[in-house]
Amino acid sequence: xxxxxxxxxxxxxxxxxxxxxxxxxxxxxxxxxxxxxxxxxxxxxxxxxxxxxxxxxxxxxxxxxxxxxxxxxxxxxxxxxxxxxxxxxxxxxxxxxxxxxxxxxxxxxxxxxxxxxxxxxxxxxxxxxxxxxxxxxxxxxxxxxxxxxxxxxxxxxxxxxxxxxxxxxxxxxxxx
Numbered sequence: 001x002x003x004x005x006x007x008x009x010x011x012x013x014x015x016x017x018x019x020x021x022x023x024x025x026x027x028x029x030x031x032x033x034x035x036x037x038x039x040x041x042x043x044x045x046x047x048x049x050x051x052x053x054x055x056x057x058x059x060x061x062x063x064x065x066x067x068x069x070x071x072x073x074x075x076x077x078x079x080x081x082x083x084x085x086x087x088x089x090x091x092x093x094x095x096x097x098x099x100x101x102x103x104x105x106x107x108x109x110x111x112x113x114x115x116x117x118x119x120x121x122x123x124x125x126x127x128x129x130x131x132x133x134x135x136x137x138x139x140x141x142x143x144x145x146x147x148x149x150x151x152x153x154x155x156x157x158x159x160x161x162x163x164x165x166x167x168x169x170x171x172x173x174x175x176x
Contacts, residue, residue, distance in 0.1 A: 042062055043059075043062065045058065046058035046059050046062065069143035069144055069145050070082070070144055070145055070146045071134060071136075071143070071144040072141070072142065072143040072144070073136060073138075073141070073142060074138070074140065074141045074142070075137075075138055075139070075140075076135075076136060076137040076138065077135075077136055078104075078133060078134065078135045078136075079133050079134040079135075079136070079144070080133065081106070081131050081132065081133045082131070082132055082133065082146060083130075083131055084126050084128070084129050084130055084131075084132060084146075085129060085148075086129070086148045086149065087125060087126065087127050087148070087149045088125070088126045088146055088147065088148050088149060089123055089124075089125055089126075089145075089146070089147045089148075089149055090103065090114075090123065090124045090125075090126055090134075090144060090145070090146055091121060091122070091123045091144065091145040091147070092114065092116065092121070092122050092123070092124075092136075092142065092143070092144045092145075093116075093120065093121045093122075093142060093143045093144075094116040094118070094119055094120065094138055094140065094141075094142050095119055095140045095141040095142065096119065096138060096139040096140025096141065097117070097118055097119075097139050097140070098115075098116075098117070098137075098138060098139040099115060099116040099136065099137075099138040099139075099142055100113070100114070100115045100136070100137045100138070101113075101114040101115065101116075101134055101135070101136050101144070102114075102134065102135040102136075103124070103126065103132055103134060104132060104133045104134065104135055105130060105131070105132060106130055106131040106132070108133075111128075111132065112124060125149065
């Protein structure tokens with residue numbers, strides 16, 4: 001296991017002070033220049049968050065930088081349809097002040113209205129199986145990722161099978 005993976009996993013259990021200390025030990029001797037310096041600053045920000053859930057969400061958001069988005073664009077656009085065959089986590093990120101994401105069903109009707117006020121990352125669990133697309137209206141650049149949820153992640157399997165989704169899967173994550 002890499003030191004970074006160990007640190008990220010421990011972030012849930014450590015106090016902010018202990019997380020920051022572990023981070024500094026892990027990063028000792030790392031030259032903070034360019035992209036590396038920006039990453040170190042973001043790691044330090046995450047480690048300093050006091051609430052465990054927000055701290056872990058911040059570290060999770062950093063991991064997205066290493067995964068290609070399923071969709072990305074600037075201003076407004078509609079994505080190609082995509083199939084949800086298992087409960088799926090939709091993560092969306094805005095680089096500007098406004099982002100409204102409409103999760104559209106197969107008929108093009110709004111299934112869920114999602115938004116970001118300001119820069120940052122939000123997520124929504126798509127629990128109902130089917131074909132969807134996204135209509136994104138933003139004032140700047142944006143990205144969206146689709147990650148199938150497995151095992152204990154997300155909603156119970158019964159929720160997905162029933163086709164019921166009442167919107168409680170929406171979460172707003174703070175990213176530095």
